[in-house]
Amino acid sequence: MPKGQIKMNTPPPPQQTFGVPGKSEKYKGVKHTILVMSGKGGVGKSTVAINLAVSLGSQSRKVGIIDADINGPDDPKMLGVDREQLYATDKGIIPLDTKYGVSIISMAFLLQTDDTPVIWRGALRHKAVQQFLEDVSWENMDYVVMDFPPGTGDEALSVAQLVPDAEGVIIVATPQDVALLDVRKAINFAGQLKLKVLGIVENMSGLKCPHCGQDIDLFGSGGAENLSKKLNIDFLGRIPFIPEIVSNADSGIPGVAVNKVFSDAFESIAKKIIEKVEKK
Numbered sequence: 001m002p003k004g005q006i007k008m009n010t011p012p013p014p015q016q017t018f019g020v021p022g023k024s025e026k027y028k029g030v031k032h033t034i035l036v037m038s039g040k041g042g043v044g045k046s047t048v049a050i051n052l053a054v055s056l057g058s059q060s061r062k063v064g065i066i067d068a069d070i071n072g073p074d075d076p077k078m079l080g081v082d083r084e085q086l087y088a089t090d091k092g093i094i095p096l097d098t099k100y101g102v103s104i105i106s107m108a109f110l111l112q113t114d115d116t117p118v119i120w121r122g123a124l125r126h127k128a129v130q131q132f133l134e135d136v137s138w139e140n141m142d143y144v145v146m147d148f149p150p151g152t153g154d155e156a157l158s159v160a161q162l163v164p165d166a167e168g169v170i171i172v173a174t175p176q177d178v179a180l181l182d183v184r185k186a187i188n189f190a191g192q193l194k195l196k197v198l199g200i201v202e203n204m205s206g207l208k209c210p211h212c213g214q215d216i217d218l219f220g221s222g223g224a225e226n227l228s229k230k231l232n233i234d235f236l237g238r239i240p241f242i243p244e245i246v247s248n249a250d251s252g253i254p255g256v257a258v259n260k261v262f263s264d265a266f267e268s269i270a271k272k273i274i275e276k277v278e279k280k
């Protein structure tokens, strides 16, 4: 090396870590894995994941949910099964049945109280999701719907790397322009991981006034549909903002079980997904 030159460490070769090589024995029972993602938090991923799962279930499919949001495992509470105890048999950990025809596994079942934060380093959180895929008995599941951690950062990346043979990604967006910027991020994220984008769902798309019935454009509407046309990605449907959905979710009732507008919207999305993944 010429004098005066600083010796640099050679960077390690890029690791090919995307996707795991094959399905674990227990996960082999799953026919189709659908990932629900978004470019940012709070847009309704969990709401879409749960209600889509219940809707697929009511169309004679056997459906499981993996709540892969380790830091904010809200799904059990939204399905009325928080604070339940998991158990295992020789077939593996048994996902919990809910009243709504879907089974679920979540970090929430491993925490002592609802207020316990998950102060785990990345590697441990990664391990937890890996166990959800490898050690849980997902027997004869037509679909597993995975509710992703928010955004396109490390957390989501590490979950995406674990999923074997995912059918594709549903991207949830709200209609504002700023939220749509994040949709592009989520689409690129999926592209980099070689995950197919099944389509975009526009959530909180308009609000029907509970008093006068007039349509109010809360965050605007139609933005995600226009974007999906521009990007040549399927638009799966619009979900309006329905104020009572918030209190339903808080008391453990998925909107599709009690609200006709919600259940119609999700039935149509579920049918599109079935068409795409079962009849391809």
Ligand SMILES: Nc1ncnc2c1ncn2[C@@H]1O[C@H](COP(=O)(O)OP(=O)(O)OP(=O)(O)O)[C@@H](O)[C@H]1O
Binding pocket: 038, 040, 041, 042, 043, 044, 045, 046, 047, 048, 069, 072, 074, 149, 150, 203, 204, 205, 239, 240, 241, 242, 243, 244, 245, 246, 247, 249, 250
């Ligand atoms: N269409 C809707 N109508 C009314 N309320 C909704 C609707 N969609 C979601 N919400 C409410 O908005 C809040 C955020 O939704 P949700 O938890 O599904 O978002 P998220 O993207 O999963 O959030 P996070 O990124 O924190 O995981 C919840 O209180 C939920 O009940």
Ligand SMILES: [Mg+2]
Binding pocket: 045, 046, 047, 069, 072, 074, 147
């Ligand atoms: Mg969520």
